[in-house]
Amino acid sequence: MGKPGGLMDAKDPLEEGPIRLITHPELSPNNVDNPFHTAGTTFFGQFMDHDFTFDLSSRLGVPVDPEESPNSRTPTLELDSVYGGGPIADPTLYDPTDNDKFLVESGGLFEDLPRDPDGIAIISDPRNDENLMVSGIQAAFLLCHNRMVDRLRSQGVPADQVFARARRLVTWHYQWIVVHEFLPQVIGFGITQDVLRHGRRFYRPASGQHFMPVEFQGAAYRFGHSMVRPSYRANLAGDQGEPFFGFVFDPAGQGQGDPVDLRGGARAPRRFIGWQTFFDFRDGELKPNKRIDTKISTVLFRLPIAAIPTGDPPTALPQRNLLRHLTWSLPSGQAIAGAMGIPQLEPDALTELRQFGVGLERSTPLWYYVLKEAEVLGDGISLAGVGARLIGEVILGLLELDPQSYLAADPAWRPTLPGRPNGDFGFADLLTFAGVDPGSRGQ
Structure with missing residues (x-):
């Protein structure tokens, strides 16, 4: 199912190059754009994933009790992938001349993550340098936090309170974006509001015992892999005054000091993100995601080993x-749908799986099932059903x-940073406050 050239490969014609695969979407008929994302x-979702999951111990395909595969991240959206243990526990992350602020370096034209002499990013989670976008x-x-520190100091906040308050405000704005922008995009506004207003029906751990379900970590949340484009305009x-286009990963980039692709782990003047391609700054430069379906961009079938933790x-x-799915002996999509009382996909919706001759159309790996639900029930625009x-x-x-989140501590809270004229606050607004928006950069 998942092999190169197999059932799930979108078979993008990579020989056409990274630019034409963007400007001529008809070249990839199996890999359709999602005009609503x-x-x-994709990369905001990847950043979120690195905030609440990290499994380094389990071996793929070797069954193991999930309880023996510890999650190295706290199951909260608290930005520990950014803040680490704070300036006392993780001083290398912070500016030695101002411990309330993060260390940020220059890549030549604009910001870059701090790096050691070997080019390794000095950050709390090394996965956040896997590609240029998440980097x-x-x-x-980092810059948003630093500007928040400046803002609080200008408001006269006592020096011994500045870091903690800046961290809380940055974290709450991030959580707001998750609830009010990201979730409505990927699961739909209706189900987001249903859970908020009527409560959770299935994920109901005891107080103080919240955990990361393996069905979420090992399968369902991996839906984002289907949204990745083969190439992007970075x-x-x-x-050198021209746009920088590249595949997400390209074998030709292996070993290059300034790779031709968009992998992370390298510094050069062109290796920064112009965010108008990725988020809506109302300038006509925005590009869409790929749909959530069972076709995956071909570039993801040839990851560089360095991109695998x-x-x-x-x-x-x-x-x-x-x-x-095998490692954690996950239940099938149909089994979870039955347990949840959600209508199951009929085998006729999964006929492509009959070729394997093992009944996968009736007992489907959860990850594939979630993608198929989105494809069949959500037209690839958003997740549906179990997912x-x-x-x-x-x-x-x-x-x-999480007693420290805005939803628990102060559910009436609203963003305090400048947002859109209609009162909305999204990730584009956080980028603007951080000073990495197109207007601030002049490009």
Whole structure:
């Protein structure tokens, strides 16, 4: 199912190059654009994932009790992937001349993550340098925090309170974006509001005992892999005055100091993100995501080993996801639908799985099932059925069960940073406050 050239491969004609795959979507008839998602939705979701899950111990395809695969991240949306243990526990993350602020360096034209002499990013979670886009989001949060520190100081906040208050405000704005922008995009406004107003029906751990369900971590939340485009325009004028286009990963980039692709782990003047491609700044430069369906961009079938946290094969991301289903002995999509009382996909909706001759159309790996639900029931625009309910209840549950989150501590809270004229606040507004928006950069 998940092998290169197999059932899930969108078979993008990579020989056409990264630019034509953007400007001529008809070249990839199996990999359809999603006009209701921005290209940045994928990478904001990846950044979120790194905030609440990290499994380094389980071996793919080798069954293991999930309780023996500890999650190295706290199951909360508290930005520990950014803040680490704070300036006392993790001083290398912070500016030695001002411990309330993060250390941020220059990549030549604009910001870059701090790096050691070998180019390794000095950040709390190394995965946030896997590609240029998530690296840029990490840098934006560092700058957002630093500007929040300046803002609080200008308001006369006592010096011994500045860091904690800045962290809380940045975290709450991030959580607001998750609830009011990200979730309505990926699961729909209706189910987001249903969970908020009527409560969680399935994810109901005891107080103080919230956890990360393996069905979420090992399968359902991996829906974002289907939204990845083969290539992106990283910025409009960073490549000696010209746009910088690249595949997400390209074998030709291996070993290059300034890779031709958009992998992370390297510094060069052109290696920054022009966010108008990824989020809506109302300038006509926005590009869409790919739809949530069972076709995955071909570039994700040949990951560089450096992009795999455990450093082991296979390098095809869909194969890795399907092997994780075996690793944690996850129930099938149909079994979870039955347990939830959600109508199951009929075998006739999964006829492509009959070729394998093992009944997968009746007992489907959860990750594939969630993608197929979105494809059949949501037209690839958003998750549906099991996937939507699972994602919505877990993410909102993590927030509601965290006494430090805005939903638990102050549900009437509203963003205090400048937003849109209609009062909305989204990730584009956070990027603007951080000073990495197109207007601030002049490109």
